[in-house]
Amino acid sequence: MDVASHEDAAETQDAGRPDPLLRVAGLTKRYGDQAALADISFDVQAGEVLGLIGPNGAGKTTLLEAVAGVLPADAGAIVSRGDRLPLARRREVMFYLPDGIQPYRDQPVARVLTFFAGVYRRSSGDVAGAVASLGLAPVLGKRVQSLSKGYNRRLLLALGLIAPHPLLLMDEPFDGFDLRQSRAIGGVLRQAAAKGRALVLAIHQLMDAQRVCDRFILLADGRVRGVGTLADLRARTGLPAANLEEVFLALT
């Protein structure tokens, strides 16, 4: 299916509904003969937290990177508010926070934050808000390379909060946090969503996902195995009291 037909199909499917903040239509990524992503389609509405759920190797990171435009896709369309987003325009709508990176290792945390604030013309108050909500104050003078995994993750989340994009894509935002910290970070993310931002979170810890996300995309072997709220997925599996873990096992 080509890009235009993917867009047409998506438009027909949702005729009459407001255009979603993000529409992914028929996204496909191959490595040789192996399909890392096979015809992935989903929507993201403003203000919602969408969980991308799947085991390691399911294609979560590949999907986020292909949507963000930091990995070339073989087919598919990315549409925002009805406008197709070519590669160069993705950064106008979304900001992607990869997993396992240490941005600007030789620089102190404060400089990394003020660099992003400078680029996006954010005020000191915006940076201070991100610092306060993510508890970064004790490490502002430390170099990024000396941060623990948890603080490095907080720094990345702070960059996401400073970035002004209406859509944030985050790969494993809870990795490196204990239970209390995960809950606190989940609260910060929910606050961001309450202000109208949409979040797409790739999460492999299903408890974290169930606590934070409004809707879920269940991904396995590069294919979508289910999309919807927990209630939708329970209805589909016929397991009315199931938690996300049980639903996921039933559908994949």
Add this chain to the structure above:
Amino acid sequence: MHSPEMPSFYAPLRPLLAKEIREVLGGRALWIMLLLLCPLVGYSFFQAVSLYGEASTAALQSPVLARSLSPLDGVLVPSFGAFYVAVTLLFPFVAIRVLGHEKESGALRLLVQLPYRSATLIAAKLAAVLAAWLLASLPVLSALAIWRALGGHMAAAETLNLLLGHLLYGALVGAIALFAAAVSESAATAAIVALAFTIGSWVLDFTVAGQPGVFAWISQMSLTQTLHVFEQGMFSVGLVLGIAVAIAGFAALAAIWLPPGVAPRTKLVRSFGCMAAATILFAAVSRIGLAADVTEDRRNSFSAADQRALAALAKPLMVTVHLAPEDPRYVDLGRNVLAKLGRALPDLSVRLAGARTLAAGSGDDRYGEIEYAYGGRRDVSRSTSPREILPLIYGLADVPVPTPAGADEYPGYPLAGDGYAALPWFFGGLPLAIGFAWWRTRRPPRIDPELIKQNKEDAHEDQ
């Protein structure tokens, strides 16, 4: 905090430039290169000044000997020679880090999402590379200052021209390194690619320079050949523009290969387009013959009287050379006569009619002859000296041989002495200053109180 909104595509450049400069200063590569440059430049400068001093001792007794003493050849070029070696071998590592570090840490995936075009990102990185080059040139610039302090002479035009040549060479090495970093997955691979260009130039110099035909064309691709023109005191507009095109071309290729989200096939197609555009521009600028001899001793020109007389020859001069290109006489003729004639005469054509190789020419009776044709008259000479050839040309044109004015003569600048006074600076003071500057860059920054104000307020509320 803020409500979501679409970010403006045009972001301020200042934070990006500041970040790139901090990044290049934050790495160890630049500082290690600076520390290595201290003894390298220091010893070269010491040797050059000492040898120049020895030659000057004899020249002080003889004005004729003094005329051959030029600080450009005796001190400046040898001192910059050590800098050139460091830029060729070490500077690629500094420049690769500017991009390679972000690739290896994963920060590139954040960088390409910022609201800057790839070309802007690469331009900012190239600016940081130039800032690093400027910092790395401090040892050699300090050598110039010491030379002046010792009472040495420096002609502004030839010194600035030499600096320009090294700046362009540094920018070219930097652009090649950025391109190498953009196309390579790791810094190690990028280093191999970049050194293939820089050390490959040396290989070209040793193997094909002076060879005829296509080898002559290939040898012109050597990066070091471009620097030689500046070292000889020539300012060539075509060469400067040619290097600028090469820098822009490598930077454009780096910008093409920077975004990880673009398919390799698309990058290849764009690269071919970029190379085609660069080739066309090269061809255009290579036709620009505008050049100036900026040396104080006018070594690349005839005397002012000859220059004026030759400039007045309105008809075309045709020179037919019966020599093989690798024949040393042809090299002499080119350097001493033809190149200078090309810049002085309004219309000069040179035809190489000799054998293609030195061995093939041995059986040709006319081999070694140089035929001059002007205004329907012809003459032949075997000399490669302007003292014989210029009167021959004036004879063909039927104009009197101009009388050189005494004021034209270069006096020479002997300076008896040695460079021992510079050694404590290069082996002590400068390395200590560099170490101190390094330490300053590693100090934790002052935290803006605004950033932690909200934190303190929250803490108070909790209490």
